[in-house]
Amino acid sequence: MSVPADAWFPRDYAESRREFLAACKELGGEMESHAIDAVGPDGESLTIDLLTLGNRGANDCLVLSSGLHGLEAPLGAAIQLHWMRNALSQSVPPNLRIVLIHALNPYGFAHRRRCEAENIDLNRSFMRRGEEHRGAPPLYEKLDPLLNPESPPGGFDFFTLRAAAILARYGMTKVKQAIAGGQYEFPRGLFYGGKGASETQQLLTPHWKSWLGESRRVIHLDVHTGLGRWGELTLLSAPAMDTAWHRQVGETLGETGYDREKENSVAYQARGDFGLWCSQQAGDIDYAYFCAEFGTYPAVRVLKALRAENQAHHWSDPKAAAFQTAKRSALEAFSPASKSWRQSTVARGVDLCKSAIARLEK
Numbered sequence: 001m002s003v004p005a006d007a008w009f010p011r012d013y014a015e016s017r018r019e020f021l022a023a024c025k026e027l028g029g030e031m032e033s034h035a036i037d038a039v040g041p042d043g044e045s046l047t048i049d050l051l052t053l054g055n056r057g058a059n060d061c062l063v064l065s066s067g068l069h070g071l072e073a074p075l076g077a078a079i080q081l082h083w084m085r086n087a088l089s090q091s092v093p094p095n096l097r098i099v100l101i102h103a104l105n106p107y108g109f110a111h112r113r114r115c116e117a118e119n120i121d122l123n124r125s126f127m128r129r130g131e132e133h134r135g136a137p138p139l140y141e142k143l144d145p146l147l148n149p150e151s152p153p154g155g156f157d158f159f160t161l162r163a164a165a166i167l168a169r170y171g172m173t174k175v176k177q178a179i180a181g182g183q184y185e186f187p188r189g190l191f192y193g194g195k196g197a198s199e200t201q202q203l204l205t206p207h208w209k210s211w212l213g214e215s216r217r218v219i220h221l222d223v224h225t226g227l228g229r230w231g232e233l234t235l236l237s238a239p240a241m242d243t244a245w246h247r248q249v250g251e252t253l254g255e256t257g258y259d260r261e262k263e264n265s266v267a268y269q270a271r272g273d274f275g276l277w278c279s280q281q282a283g284d285i286d287y288a289y290f291c292a293e294f295g296t297y298p299a300v301r302v303l304k305a306l307r308a309e310n311q312a313h314h315w316s317d318p319k320a321a322a323f324q325t326a327k328r329s330a331l332e333a334f335s336p337a338s339k340s341w342r343q344s345t346v347a348r349g350v351d352l353c354k355s356a357i358a359r360l361e362k
């Protein structure tokens, strides 16, 4: 098919869902839609949609999920669509099961927010048994007035300069860990992990194991954007997932992993990690989860865009020009309009799926 790779990017949630469902129908397989309570900007209903392909009794399974962070959904959805429309149109090998999950956070996708309807950052909220939704790093508390001003965005508040001063004082590693590692005490703040299981978690919990069928080995690729260098792919997973299977898959796919000792490492350790929860739900089977992160703009610009969007969401009139500007900048920070970025990231994402399948078939 001679469609340019950037053409797979959806304009918005509604278009993405339509395209995903149309591709599902053509492929066959089992489709499921799980509605959430919140609605979209035009009152439309919002769902997490899912397609399972292949044999329930297959030994191996590939999971490809998009939009855990709503704003980051366009690339994940584009990779899913491109892959479905091309490579998957042939039959699925008998020993393979494929699970495609579209928009784990449909509210964030539709409203151009990273978090869901309750301001919960879903990748800080999936606590495992025995963990609590409580606490905030002391440095986050200190930075709260800078990160989460209680006013509409706009005006000159010298955020970039102030952020540079903070970075100079504490260093990138400490600041990144304190800001992005997750907090549970500032409900309108960035990287808030909520006070309990999110709606998405409640929807997924009863189904997760059954979606995997009877598979004994799983590779799960969860697509994200906004971390790392422009257009570059970094595969990340929590250190606690370290198993032989995970290591083998990581080596094949080129996992960079956590390297918190390195000042310029893109990673940090977050609480409430989705991948850890997924592997725990899967029980005693071999589960290799990777967060596939595609880089966009430098960290301070991405943070600035997130901050302005969060201010707009909580403190602006949606009809105000500043609200729309903040939404546009936030989308650009996580889904750049650049044709070359879109082409290369979609192609890289599809290649990653193919490599994962090749690893499972080995």
Ligand SMILES: [Zn+2]
Binding pocket: 069, 072, 123, 224, 225
């Ligand atoms: Zn993300």
